[in-house]
Amino acid sequence: MxxxxxxxxxxxxxxxxxxxxxxxxxxxxxxxxxxxxxxxxxxxxxxxxxxxxxxxxxxxxxxxxxxxxxxxxxxxxxxxxxxxxxxxxxxxxxxxxxxxxxxxxxxxxxAYADPGVPGTDLGGLYYVKNIRAAAEWDKVIANSKRAVVVEASPLGLEMVTALAHRGIETHLIDPNPYALAAMADPDIMAPVEESWRELGVHLHFNTTLEAFLGDADGKVRAVRTSSGEIPVDLAVVATHKxxxxxxxxxxxxxxxxxxxxxxxxxxxxxxxxxxxxxxxxxxxxxxxxxxxxxxxxxxxxxxxxxxxxxxGGGDKTYKTVFVPWGTPAGKWVIGGASFGEATATAIGIPYVVGVAEGISRSRYYSGVKKVKLKILADPKSHKVIGAQMVGGGDGIKERADFLAQAIRFGMTLEDLATMENVFAPAIGALTEPIVVAANNGLVAAKKA
Amino acid sequence: MxxxxxxxxxxxxxxxxxxxxxxxxxxxxxxxxxxxxxxxxxxxxxxxxxxxxxxxxxxxxxxxxxxxxxxxxxxxxxxxxxxxxxxxxxxxxxxxxxxxxxxxxxxxxxAYADPGVPGTDLGGLYYVKNIRAAAEWDKVIANSKRAVVVEASPLGLEMVTALAHRGIETHLIDPNPYALAAMADPDIMAPVEESWRELGVHLHFNTTLEAFLGDADGKVRAVRTSSGEIPVDLAVVATHKxxxxxxxxxxxxxxxxxxxxxxxxxxxxxxxxxxxxxxxxxxxxxxxxxxxxxxxxxxxxxxxxxxxxxxGGGDKTYKTVFVPWGTPAGKWVIGGASFGEATATAIGIPYVVGVAEGISRSRYYSGVKKVKLKILADPKSHKVIGAQMVGGGDGIKERADFLAQAIRFGMTLEDLATMENVFAPAIGALTEPIVVAANNGLVAAKKA
The missing domain is CATH 3.50.50.60 (FAD/NAD(P)-binding domain)
Incomplete structure (x- = not known):
């Protein structure tokens, strides 16, 4: 059998x-x-x-x-x-x-974390998950004028951009001082937030949700927050998983x-x-x-x-994770691997950081985009412990994959500073941002 | 002093x-x-x-x-x-x-290798190198109707595409059976050659240059090759460096x-x-x-x-090289690191190969492009010894950089098969082509 x-x-x-x-x-x-x-x-x-x-x-x-x-x-x-x-x-x-x-x-x-405020039983609260429900919610979105996204989580980021692209007056509320604070650093998120503002998004940071407020039909009509009431006809609940x-x-x-x-x-x-x-x-x-x-x-x-x-009877291990991540956000793409500075500081891990303000291809080639990339390393061993990026898109995902593997293999700043890189005007700049960041990290380590 | x-x-x-x-x-x-x-x-x-x-x-x-x-x-x-x-x-x-x-x-x-044939003293022979000369040659190109590129070297590839984009009847002659034979494998170059044909380029492989033929003014009017004469008014000499x-x-x-x-x-x-x-x-x-x-x-x-x-009195080492490379070619981008199959075979290095026919982002996301990626590894240790790719562009350069570093660090097929990867519909597919190729390489190694 x-x-x-x-x-x-x-x-x-x-x-x-x-x-x-x-x-x-x-x-x-x-x-x-x-x-x-x-x-x-x-x-x-x-x-x-x-x-x-x-x-x-x-x-x-x-x-x-x-x-x-x-x-x-x-x-x-x-x-x-x-x-x-x-x-x-x-x-x-x-x-x-x-x-x-x-x-x-x-x-x-x-499941999305319970917001833990009154009014979660109202209509108009959208928890993004099921594809068939999403098709129904898309019609609701089409008829919405004002929406709030609760929390600047990874899903929250995507939904803010999506709603703004749909031309809806979009509000984001989050208790932290900047977006995606659980993962990303403020300097990485700053250009993202700027691009949201360009799209007309209203950002409410350091703002706590206090209640969903309903109308006579039991549908959400506003959210009450620590910074006042925001009238909405749709609330996307993007609390953490x-x-x-x-x-x-x-x-x-x-x-x-x-x-x-x-x-x-x-x-x-x-x-x-x-x-x-x-x-x-x-x-x-x-x-x-x-x-x-x-x-x-x-x-x-x-x-x-x-x-x-x-x-099924096999023998397969799944190793501990170094978490490469990436996502479009506003008009940028962000990503990273392992920790950023915020997390390293929060959990008390010492680090030095090297930053590169690089480019995605030759500066004279059309479509060239900025890439800001930073690498965190142990101040003594110089082993890489984390990285974060924000850029126009090219190669953010692939660099995040690479840097996660570099961390897994214990590569040091010296190892990354001496890596070779493709130079071809249409696809890669003379100097790879990873190499520049690693070199700058070595300078920082010398001073530390 | x-x-x-x-x-x-x-x-x-x-x-x-x-x-x-x-x-x-x-x-x-x-x-x-x-x-x-x-x-x-x-x-x-x-x-x-x-x-x-x-x-x-x-x-x-x-x-x-x-x-x-x-x-x-x-x-x-x-x-x-x-x-x-x-x-x-x-x-x-x-x-x-x-x-x-x-x-x-x-x-x-x-210097470009001397073609070693009669007629190298004629006018109309363009050796791409000096930027001021290039500006003059650009005017010559503008007045050219038919051009030949001698050898499908990296520069030859770029010039074939450039001349075709300029609407010039472009011929490529090369003694090898396919383009870039000194570096790349035929299966990687096949789509490139197809896209050149779509652009109207005439490909003459297995064809040896025998002479540049001149007109009365001492300007090139044709090349004589092992497969016959080709009338041209411009010859780009892209022999090896x-x-x-x-x-x-x-x-x-x-x-x-x-x-x-x-x-x-x-x-x-x-x-x-x-x-x-x-x-x-x-x-x-x-x-x-x-x-x-x-x-x-x-x-x-x-x-x-x-x-x-x-x-200057410092102490800086430069390590042996694993040669990540990449370039646009026709409508594709090609690249790799270290050896392909052709080179490994030529120098007698045993290998197994794993191939992935992957995609650059979620298959349902606009702009998704194909990526063919193959990884060569030692049949016994499974250490990666080379890689080649052809794709629509996204991440070819960054993967080449990564794979060169992976080879430098002695990563195995197992290491790449278990790497984590970013999954985000707009920028990365659920399964990274490197992971798929490594897994397929392990299957090949089992059979070897």
Missing amino acids: PRKTVIIGGGPGGTGAAGGVKAVDPSAEVVLYTQFEDIAYSPCGIPYVHGGEIDSFDRLILAGKQAYVDAGIDVHYETTVTAIDTARKTVTVKGEGEVSYDSLVIGTGF TPNNALAAAAGIKLGSTGGIVVDEHMKTSAPDVWAAGDACEIPHGLAGTPLQGLTGSHAYAQGKAAGQNA | PRKTVIIGGGPGGTGAAGGVKAVDPSAEVVLYTQFEDIAYSPCGIPYVHGGEIDSFDRLILAGKQAYVDAGIDVHYETTVTAIDTARKTVTVKGEGEVSYDSLVIGTGF TPNNALAAAAGIKLGSTGGIVVDEHMKTSAPDVWAAGDACEIPHGLAGTPLQGLTGSHAYAQGKAAGQNA
Whole structure:
């Protein structure tokens, strides 16, 4: 009889796991439960459909349902798992009763943090997540005149830009002094904020949400904040991601300090034959060891693949993370790897920093764009510990990938200062910004 | 009395050296001799002015002459050095006589290989190099109807595209079966060749140049080749770069198998107090140890900086090279690091290869482009030994930089298969092509 793996969740963690099981054991029985009507779509694309950069929600569907049938993966749509029994090795499924497993992968994802203010039961509060809901909300957006985005999180950034592109009077409120404060440094975000202002966005930093205020129909009509009331007809709630951990918690599976499921290097939980992947779990930062939660779809997918391979009888490790990240923001693209200065300071990690104000190609070639890039390094060993960038777009993603790998491999400022780089007028400048930043970091280290 | 450094050559090697000396010893006397009327321009941009992508030759000038005056660097323009005496530590300068030095940096650059056929004394043969000459040649191009580019070298590639963009009937002749055969693999060049054909370029591979044929006025009217005669009114001679080594050779400075000046890790030549940088010297390949010659302006500049620092009394090493490269070609951008399959096969290095047919951003995001990327690795250790790419442009340069550094650090296919990557629809796909290629390489290694 084939081994049976049950997977809870149809996001990148769950679908990655399904593929992972089949990769090591094509004969395995794989049953995947998702609450939604679709699977394997890219929710990360939703803000860009709202913003008009992608022309249809249909384009976000990655693989049709038939692809899963063909792959021998039994997907149960719109189906809720209500309990896990790790002793009896069963899950309870609404409408199906108790279902047994040989191995289980939990990919229950995230929920937006509860804003914790009155009025969250009003209409007009949009939590961006489900693609079918997004199509409905797009009509609401089309009829909205004034919108507020609650918190300058990664999703908040994307939605601010999207709403502004739609010509809506857009307000952003955030309790921090600048946008994306949990990840990025103020100097990286300054040009982004300037470009939002150019788009007409109203930025309300150092501002706390106090309540959503409703009209007679129970629909949001304003938000009350520490800096006064803002009339709106739409509120995008882009609070930080929290792990969807209720099922795991009720089953007695160990949770960590972030609330995420604790996993080992094999993505295995504290329970026998139970693995987890994606936003439901927490993963230690590769340098600091601090648990991270709420990473990207790419992380969830890679974790899911590892969890699935192990659940299917394989042996696959998933290493600690150095978190390359990047996103368009306003008219710029921002990105980085590991820490910025704000985070390093907050957790008490000493650093020196080297900054480059570089360019993306020869300064005389059309389309040349600015790239500001900074590298943080340990003052003694000169090992790189973080990087952040803001630029016109070219190569931000690829540099973030590279710098995360450089941190993973313990590269020093000296190593980056002596790296070779492509010089070709149309695609790369004589001097690579990474090299300039590393050299400037060495100067800073000498003075430190 | 300040130490005096003499530099021969005003290209990136020479100007890099001038800055290098001043960086370690601001009081040093620095005298730089160049045969040309200008300094520190970017000859790499010339084909793009011819092609219309850059609007003026003036834009290629990097720093005005005054900048060198301000930096305390004494540049002698249009001045020829005719001899070096390493025993007496002097150079002979036309019009100045014998000039002494404490240290000397040779940055005499390259010359195009002599085509070695009759007719090289005809008019209408364009060797792309000097910016003032290029401005004159641009007028010739404007009046040309049919042109031939001799050899599909890096410069040849750029000039083919430039001439085609100018609407000239363009022929390319090359003795190899495909373009850029000394560096690139045929599968990488195939889409480039296809895009040239779309532009109307006539490709003549496996074709040897036999003679330039002249008209009554002593101007080229055709080329004779192993596949017949091609009537042209312009011939761009883009043969491979050879080291400009006459001065060094006459001075008894040691040359290597490529004809380039042999230097140690400090860019020091066999002669006391004499350093060299750029295309005049040869540098060992970081993996194979084989001497490389005719690298890029970026290499020359970095070598010049190291040579200058050492000539000025500092201690700076320049490491063996892993040669990231990249260039637009036809409607594509190609690039790589270290070897491709053709070179690895030619020099007898065993390898396995993993190929990714990837995309530059989410497949549903506008502007998404194909990226074909392949990684070569040692079959036993799985250490990466080379990479090549062809794609729409995004991130080719940055990936080449990264992969060169990955090779330098001995990263394996396993290391690249488990790297993290940014996922953000507008700038990066869920799965990075490097990761896919590395995974496919592991599959190939298992079968090998």
